Amino acid sequence: MKIILHISRQSGPDDKAKMVRYEMPDVDEHWSFLEMLDVLNERLIEKGEDPVTFDHDCREGICGSCGFVINGLAHGRQYAPEGRTTVCQLHMHRFSDGDELYLEPWRAKAFPVVKDLMVDRSAFDRVIQKGGYISVSTGNAPDGNAIPVPKDISDEAMNAAECIGCGACVASCKNASAMLFVSAKISHLGVLPQGQPERDKRAQAMVAQMDDEGFGNCTNQYECEAVCPKGISVNFISRMNADYRNSINKK
Ligand code: FES
Incomplete structure (x- = not known):
């Protein structure tokens, strides 16, 4: 053809x-x-x-x-x-x-075009660097069953962890918002018991970096969810907003 x-x-x-x-x-x-x-x-x-x-x-x-x-x-x-x-x-x-x-190419201020159809998505890396970790004790690997994780919680964490960081959510949003991506990254650690010690700090640091990178705010039109190749739900944005609000209220 x-x-x-x-x-x-x-x-x-x-x-x-x-x-x-x-x-x-x-x-x-x-x-x-x-x-x-x-x-x-x-x-x-x-x-x-x-x-x-x-x-x-x-x-x-x-x-x-x-x-x-x-x-x-x-x-x-x-x-x-x-x-x-x-x-x-x-x-x-x-x-x-x-x-x-x-x-x-993806068109967003935070994703400058490198050449033709390729854009620089290192802004996503910097958001992850701001909070995408958990505290672990050094020493031998802990027993996998030492911290029981309920099935619904592990399913929710895995749903968030499906995000592959392609940037389609940003490209499809007229505000070039990265909230679907950032909320998935915040949530996949924040819902697990292992992710609780830094939950507040992580939400604040990643949201601050998202703003610093020049991404816009959510339009509530769900274009991001519609194009996401992994089906990340906008419900994670609600979860991120709640985590952020709670972390501020505790200050
Ligand atoms: S090349 Fe890896 S997701 Fe398309």
Whole structure:
């Protein structure tokens, strides 16, 4: 099938982005979306042109490296009606002959464009560094059953820990809010018994870093949850707000 790509190209953070049109006349429906870009890049390199830069690593939907906007939605969410799909897991049988696709990077002040479709998401790393740890005693590893964790609590922690930090939540929010991401990271430790000693400090430090990085506030429109490839619930934002409020009230 034939696919027309319009890709946002820019050589660096200070360059002005422009949409460049590429025709892919022989796309195989079994290709993944990123494989189609690989083929495009091979052809560009053969012609002596600059290949399109895009982030990727596992290509299995688990690392969170990939991600860009396809026709206005993060990870091409509209082409995966079942949801929970990263762009590396999107395959070309979802598209039709003659489709025109506009590819753009995540757009947020806190995610400066590195080149073409790749953005710098180190702001997420700095948020995690501010509080993503727990106190542990040194010495031998503790018995795995020494601290019993109720099933509903461990399930909730695992639901939060599913976040792969791809940044689709930020890209889909008109305030470029990172609250879904930050709330998942705060909650996956904060709900467990092992995460209680730093629960207040963690909530305050991570929220402060989120604000310092320039992310906006929640719009309450749930666009983040709709595009999240791991189905992280906005309920975690309520939990984060409660943790933050409680930590302030205890001061
Ligand atoms: S490349 Fe790892 S989630 Fe897409």
